[in-house]
Amino acid sequence: MLIRNFEYLAPHSIEEACGFLNEHYGEARALAGGQSLIPLMKLNLVEAKYIVDLKRISGLRGISRINEFLTIGALTTHSEIAESETVRSEVPLLSETASRIGHPQVRNRGTIGGSLSHADPAGDYISTMLVLEAQFVSASERGSRRRIPAKDFFKGAFSTDLRRGEILERIEVPIPSSDMSHSFMKLTLGHGDFPLLVVSVLGRVADERFEEVRIGLGGVAEVPFRSMEAEEFLNGKAVSEANISEAAKIASNQARPEGDLGVSKEYKSRMLDVYIRRALGGISRGL
Amino acid sequence: MCTFEGLLVEFQEGCEKILPGLLRISLNVNGEDRVVEVEPRDMLLDTLRDKLDLTGAKKGCNEGVCGTCTVLLEGRAICSCNIFAVEAEGTKITTIEGLSRNGLDSIQKAFVTLDALQCGFCTSGQILAVKSLLSNTKLEHPLDEQEIKEALSGNICRCGCYNNIVSAVQSVASQNAGRV
Numbered sequence: 001m002l003i004r005n006f007e008y009l010a011p012h013s014i015e016e017a018c019g020f021l022n023e024h025y026g027e028a029r030a031l032a033g034g035q036s037l038i039p040l041m042k043l044n045l046v047e048a049k050y051i052v053d054l055k056r057i058s059g060l061r062g063i064s065r066i067n068e069f070l071t072i073g074a075l076t077t078h079s080e081i082a083e084s085e086t087v088r089s090e091v092p093l094l095s096e097t098a099s100r101i102g103h104p105q106v107r108n109r110g111t112i113g114g115s116l117s118h119a120d121p122a123g124d125y126i127s128t129m130l131v132l133e134a135q136f137v138s139a140s141e142r143g144s145r146r147r148i149p150a151k152d153f154f155k156g157a158f159s160t161d162l163r164r165g166e167i168l169e170r171i172e173v174p175i176p177s178s179d180m181s182h183s184f185m186k187l188t189l190g191h192g193d194f195p196l197l198v199v200s201v202l203g204r205v206a207d208e209r210f211e212e213v214r215i216g217l218g219g220v221a222e223v224p225f226r227s228m229e230a231e232e233f234l235n236g237k238a239v240s241e242a243n244i245s246e247a248a249k250i251a252s253n254q255a256r257p258e259g260d261l262g263v264s265k266e267y268k269s270r271m272l273d274v275y276i277r278r279a280l281g282g283i284s285r286g287l
Numbered sequence: 288m289c290t291f292e293g294l295l296v297e298f299q300e301g302c303e304k305i306l307p308g309l310l311r312i313s314l315n316v317n318g319e320d321r322v323v324e325v326e327p328r329d330m331l332l333d334t335l336r337d338k339l340d341l342t343g344a345k346k347g348c349n350e351g352v353c354g355t356c357t358v359l360l361e362g363r364a365i366c367s368c369n370i371f372a373v374e375a376e377g378t379k380i381t382t383i384e385g386l387s388r389n390g391l392d393s394i395q396k397a398f399v400t401l402d403a404l405q406c407g408f409c410t411s412g413q414i415l416a417v418k419s420l421l422s423n424t425k426l427e428h429p430l431d432e433q434e435i436k437e438a439l440s441g442n443i444c445r446c447g448c449y450n451n452i453v454s455a456v457q458s459v460a461s462q463n464a465g466r467v
Contacts, residue, residue, distance in 0.1 A: 105351070109366070192440050
């Protein structure tokens with residue numbers, strides 16, 4: 001399909017970009033890596049009079065460790081995150097999440113900020129950000145910054161807490177203690193396809209008991225969520241098939257999957273239970 | 288340099304907005320600066336093929352799934368159907384034509400020797416994806432089959448030449464082993 005023509009803008013500062021996005025709210029769209037926005041424009045699902053390319057703004061790209069946080073610029077690509085030694089050693093869950101997005105061509109172009117702002121409920125990063133308790137920092141025209149916890153950022157399918165004229169500037173990820181294990185599981189129809197469901201788990205097993213387990217689920221509700229009930233049930237309990245199954249049951253019961261991409265909601269529901277059990281099995285090593 | 292409603296759109300020298308909806312931009316393709324007139328909505332793929340006569344990148348799915356349009360942007364494989372030409376302004380692009388300027392590249396030779404193609408439609412994309420893999424990976428150990436398949440997972444071959452493609456990549460990777 002032919003894309004409706006638009007004006008292309010390439011501002012060099014956040015203030016310029018946000019000022020324009022604010023002034024032309026509803027007509028202007030921010031462009032990061034374009035790996036979701038451009039396909040949507042080709043399908044005429046998104047129309048824009050103005051495209052504001054953020055890639056010429058300096059300072060929005062890169063990974064740094066600041067105290068107990070990893071700070072990741074919104075325009076950092078999935079490949080840069082996946083290949084970063086710092087991310088691999090400090091937050092291996094994030095490293096694995098990034099390394100399994102789509103295929104290399106998408107990872108070389110797509111950005112973490114673009115993916116999070118797009119807020120696809122089955123997007124790879126969201127459940128991982130929830131269990132890592134990441135903080136999102138948005139910027140606006142006047143130079144002000146707003147810090148939004150991951151749990152408050154996602155408001156609905158393809159909808160975020162970003163306000164008129166705001167863009168996501170960076171993501172701050174608290175570095176989990178080194179004795180934490182993780183699992184990242186997703187169900188796709190084929191390698192590199194869009195996920196049908198995503199399970200991110202972070203936690204620890206000490207003295208054969210689960211501790212500080214966090215379970216994030218994506219693609220099985222309008223907004224990805226953490227199953228606090230399952231976490232509460234599991235923490236302090238012995239590592240056993242029975243406890244894992246019960247936790248998976250509790251978490252699955254909170255999900256409200258819809259059928260999509262040719263699979264039924266019953267299938268997703270069933271697979272969610274399987275994937276949560278596998279993910280919890282993964283952190284309890286060899287169970 | 289051109290301005291729009293007071294907002295600066297700074298491109299390299301010589302680039303300008305000619306009319307509303309038409310831009311003159313400079314693309315560095317295969318080491319040469321090429322000036323081209325594009326609409327903002329023009330994809331890099333269409334610009335390369337229709338305006339710069341570089342038809343090595345193919346249009347398959349046109350939605351970033353099949354990999355036949357793969358080119359290198361700053362040395363990394365991307366889908367040229369999923370990037371506006373204007374976004375590539377000021378970057379270095381390599382197409383399959385740029386790989387064989389001084390005779391066939393070692394990857395191309397391996398594809399020929401090991402018969403890693405049948406119809407050839409996906410081949411330029413496959414080769415550039417391999418180029419991206421080999422030039423961005425530290426080859427501390429021989430690439431195993433799984434790593435090669437992962438690196439080429441964005442390139443579909445409908446003739447089903449995957450076995451020979453993997454063999455060709457293994458052959459080139461072993462020649463390059465130790466080189467970072």
